Amino acid sequence: MDAHLNYDLRADAYSRPLDTFDVSDPQLYFTDTWYPYFERLRREDPVHYTPESPYGPYWAVTKYKDIMKVEVNHRVFSSSDDVGGIRIDDPPKGMERPSFIRMDPPEHDEQRKVVGPTVNPMNLAKMESLIRERTASVLDELPRDEEFNWVDRVSIELTSRMLATLFDYPLDDRRKLIRWSEVAICDINAPDALVRSEEERFAELLKFTEHMNVLWEERAKRPPEFDIISILAHSDLTNGMSLRERMGILILFLVGGNDTTRNSMSGGVWGVSQYPDELRKGATRS
Ligand code: HEM
Numbered sequence: 001m002d003a004h005l006n007y008d009l010r011a012d013a014y015s016r017p018l019d020t021f022d023v024s025d026p027q028l029y030f031t032d033t034w035y036p037y038f039e040r041l042r043r044e045d046p047v048h049y050t051p052e053s054p055y056g057p058y059w060a061v062t063k064y065k066d067i068m069k070v071e072v073n074h075r076v077f078s079s080s081d082d083v084g085g086i087r088i089d090d091p092p093k094g095m096e097r098p099s100f101i102r103m104d105p106p107e108h109d110e111q112r113k114v115v116g117p118t119v120n121p122m123n124l125a126k127m128e129s130l131i132r133e134r135t136a137s138v139l140d141e142l143p144r145d146e147e148f149n150w151v152d153r154v155s156i157e158l159t160s161r162m163l164a165t166l167f168d169y170p171l172d173d174r175r176k177l178i179r180w181s182e183v184a185i186c187d188i189n190a191p192d193a194l195v196r197s198e199e200e201r202f203a204e205l206l207k208f209t210e211h212m213n214v215l216w217e218e219r220a221k222r223p224p225e226f227d228i229i230s231i232l233a234h235s236d237l238t239n240g241m242s243l244r245e246r247m248g249i250l251i252l253f254l255v256g257g258n259d260t261t262r263n264s265m266s267g268g269v270w271g272v273s274q275y276p277d278e279l280r281k282g283a284t285r286s
Contacts, residue, residue: 013037018045023060024053024088026187038062055089074104092198097205099248101256114235115253118166118228127165134161155265163257168227169215180208181258184251208254209247216246228253 013036021037028034041048046063061067070077079086085102100111117123138158142148160174169177179194183204186193195201212229219225220233232238232249241249272279 013040018048021048021060022050022053024050024055024058026190053088058088074108078104079108080104092202095198095202096244097248097251098245099252101252102248110237111249114237115228115231118226118231123226130165131162134158150269151262151266154269155262158265159258159262162261163254166228166253166257167212167215168225168229177254178258180205180251181254183208184255185259205247205251209243209250212250213243213246 021041023034023037028037041060041062047066048060050060051057061070079102081096081098081102085091091097100108135158138154142153156178160178161171163177164171164174183194183201186195188196188198188201195204215229216233219230220239224230224234238249
């Protein structure tokens with residue numbers, strides 16, 4: 001059984017009527033009590049409509065097969081900003097950040113192809129020894145026989161080093177990238193939010209873009225390299241982008257590279273601590 005679940009909320013998930021469910025509530029994730037809600041939705045109403053939430057009405061699609069149907073059918077389930085984009089809420093007016101994740105084919109595929117080379121198997125193979133070296137040094141630097149914060153010392157640290165490499169950004173300033181990524185996605189109503197309003201968020205992200213734009217312009221004048229900024233600065237499809245479009249695509253990579261990687265590292269280590277047999281399987285394989 002899942003030892004981490006809060007049992008009051010678990011009971012609540014099983015006794016409440018389905019039409020009072022709101023899986024957009026950040027508290028479910030903050031308290032790690034989301035699991036029984038999704039379990040019930042999957043069993044009783046896998047494509048569930050929530051008419052009211054702080055973000056407006058939405059559908060919760062909770063089964064793999066249905067999610068895949070939505071994911072691949074852009075004609076019915078568009079990602080385009082013109083019909084609502086990809087987020088549960090609408091971007092605040094005048095502060096939109098256009099990028100290809102919020103587009104449908106063919107524009108989506110054309111722009112995606114531009115940046116593909118950064119993470120194609122050949123380029124990743126070239127980066128493998130650096131990734132291994134970095135991982136080993138982050139782990140070697142950990143204190144022994146004392147408690148430490150894995151998220152900060154490993155997940156964020158390793159992610160920030162790799163993000164700096166992908167952007168060819170000064171390594172010493174790597175934590176700035178993490179802060180900007182957090183600014184981009186934080187819940188402005190959370191007690192520990194880095195910014196407290198959409199205006200404040202936009203102003204910080206504009207500073208980020210102007211800062212990165214200096215690198216973009218410098219790289220446009222130099223021979224092409226394999227970092228994301230150089231690739232964007234040299235492609236005919238992206239080099240003429242407006243500042244707002246640059247904001248969108250730079251933040252897409254910043255958040256795409258930070259959030260996922262870092263949470264996989266934290267979730268991964270938590271997972272193997274909960275299921276030590278899985279860790280032992282990995283150890284036997286290598
Ligand atoms: C553990 C690591 C990662 C996971 C689990 C992950 C997962 C995902 C998922 C689920 C999507 C949405 C795909 C879709 O709906 O089409 C996505 C999109 C994307 N990710 Fe990642 N990602 C990871 C790492 C990264 C990294 C390191 C970068 C770049 C620095 C990145 C950049 C992107 C971009 C640019 C998109 C938009 C792609 C598109 O619209 O076609 N991701 N990622």
